[in-house]
Amino acid sequence: xxxxxxxxxxMDKTTKIITMNSASGIKPGNLIGSISKSGITNLAIFxxxxxxxxxxxxxxxxxxxxxxxxxxxxxxxxxxxxYTINHIHSSFVKNAHYTSAxxxxxxxxxxxxxxxxxxxxxxPAPFVAESNFKLGMKHKETIEIPLNGTKLVIGEVxxxxxxxxxxxxVNLDAMDSIGISGLNNYYKLHKIxxxxxxxxxxxxDFSKIKSL
Amino acid sequence: xxxxxxxxxxMDKTTKIITMNSASGIKPGNLIGSISKSGITNLAIFxxxxxxxxxxxxxxxxxxxxxxxxxxxxxxxxxxxxYTINHIHSSFVKNAHYTSAxxxxxxxxxxxxxxxxxxxxxxPAPFVAESNFKLGMKHKETIEIPLNGTKLVIGEVxxxxxxxxxxxxVNLDAMDSIGISGLNNYYKLHKIxxxxxxxxxxxxDFSKIKSL
Numbered sequence: 001x002x003x004x005x006x007x008x009x010x011m012d013k014t015t016k017i018i019t020m021n022s023a024s025g026i027k028p029g030n031l032i033g034s035i036s037k038s039g040i041t042n043l044a045i046f047x048x049x050x051x052x053x054x055x056x057x058x059x060x061x062x063x064x065x066x067x068x069x070x071x072x073x074x075x076x077x078x079x080x081x082x083y084t085i086n087h088i089h090s091s092f093v094k095n096a097h098y099t100s101a102x103x104x105x106x107x108x109x110x111x112x113x114x115x116x117x118x119x120x121x122x123x124p125a126p127f128v129a130e131s132n133f134k135l136g137m138k139h140k141e142t143i144e145i146p147l148n149g150t151k152l153v154i155g156e157v158x159x160x161x162x163x164x165x166x167x168x169x170v171n172l173d174a175m176d177s178i179g180i181s182g183l184n185n186y187y188k189l190h191k192i193x194x195x196x197x198x199x200x201x202x203x204x205d206f207s208k209i210k211s212l
Numbered sequence: 213x214x215x216x217x218x219x220x221x222x223m224d225k226t227t228k229i230i231t232m233n234s235a236s237g238i239k240p241g242n243l244i245g246s247i248s249k250s251g252i253t254n255l256a257i258f259x260x261x262x263x264x265x266x267x268x269x270x271x272x273x274x275x276x277x278x279x280x281x282x283x284x285x286x287x288x289x290x291x292x293x294x295y296t297i298n299h300i301h302s303s304f305v306k307n308a309h310y311t312s313a314x315x316x317x318x319x320x321x322x323x324x325x326x327x328x329x330x331x332x333x334x335x336p337a338p339f340v341a342e343s344n345f346k347l348g349m350k351h352k353e354t355i356e357i358p359l360n361g362t363k364l365v366i367g368e369v370x371x372x373x374x375x376x377x378x379x380x381x382v383n384l385d386a387m388d389s390i391g392i393s394g395l396n397n398y399y400k401l402h403k404i405x406x407x408x409x410x411x412x413x414x415x416x417d418f419s420k421i422k423s424l
Binding site for chain 1: 213214215216217219220225227228229230231232233234235236237238239240241242260261262263264265266267268269270271272274276297299300302305306307309310312313314315324325326327332345347352353355357358359360362364366369370371372373374375376378380381382383384385389390391393394395396397398399400401402403404405406407408409410411412414415416418
């Protein structure tokens with residue numbers, strides 16, 4: 001099936017949202033934890049966390065237009081300057097999904113969704129105790145994307161909390177971290193391959209071995 | 213294990229790169245196809261494609277500092293204004309990985325990595341014939357990220373080429389699209405759950421059913 005720009009423009013709105021949310025492939029499933037100046041915690045599911053660099057260790061996430069709905073996560077980040085990124089595992093994928101409900105700001109998703117706040121000394125934002133891979137972030141910059149009113153919110157890693165026996169290359173299979181597609185589909189991950197860094201001289205002759 | 217900012221700053225450089233490239237969780241595996249003004253095609257693996265919006269349908273990807281190494285993909289995008297995003301499936305994951313070799317600009321990764329160029333009428337950029345989910349993009353804007361010299365390259369979907377029987381919600385399991393973690397780990401995806409859009413009144417009482 002081939003949809004041209006004209007076909008896409010004429011797509012039913014819901015179909016378009018569902019399809020386009022799935023079109024980049026699998027997305028990481030993370031919970032972003034934050035806290036307001038008055039001490040009310042917030043937890044929200046995001047599938048748009050993206051690695052921007054390793055030294056300094058920078059990650060971004062995409063925030064939809066702030067006018068549309070209340071953005072407690074971002075309000076808290078602006079108030080305190082800090083937030084956490086926590087991998088979602090299959091054991092609490094349903095709890096994580098329910099953080100997408102629109103609660104009042106005075107209601108914490110931690111309490112309402114059965115997840116546990118965890119803290120480290122001298123760092124204000126709440127981590128998710130149930131997550132085995134947690135990043136404590138310091139907000140560095142927000143970049144506006146005028147094309148559609150979204151923002152790229154960028155932070156630097158100040159805390160990394162992982163299992164003691166974790167390999168640096170992080171087996172997401174063993175870790176049981178999940179992926180998301182579209183708005184509401186969750187996937188387990190099964191590692192199938194690990195290939196070496198590619199030097200040009202190492203490229204196999206694909207003209208002879210088309211299928212590997 | 214708890215690494216503070218000081219620990220992270222002192223991490224061995226390779227360990228830091230490997231760990232931080234894995235820290236956002238699973239990443240989508242896509243091949244970006246492009247062509248130079250003089251007609252030489254290029255194909256490159258990217259794990260940073262991110263959905264920015266559905267109407268208009270916008271996707272971004274992260275480009276590392278252009279000074280570091282030749283960036284043929286981006287040079288081509290600037291020359292022609294167009295590029296394609298193609299899901300990687302497990303059947304050609306090794307071919308896809310080998311596009312990361314540093315070939316001369318006159319050598320196309322399509323030929324060298326055993327993948328096939330496909331075109332649609334009046335659209336210049338090459339698609340990957342082996343991919344079952346292809347997006348034809350028009351470059352809209354590049355946003356600089358001064359913090360570390362990366363760029364967010366943004367395009368709008370002008371062509372969507374998918375299987376005839378595809379459900380709009382795109383089962384990545386059935387589609388056999390793969391995910392990436394770190395720099396060189398590839399994962400198959402197994403769908404485990406699909407949850408409804410959450411209204412606040414639908415939140416289960418997690419205080420009674422902690423584990424779901």
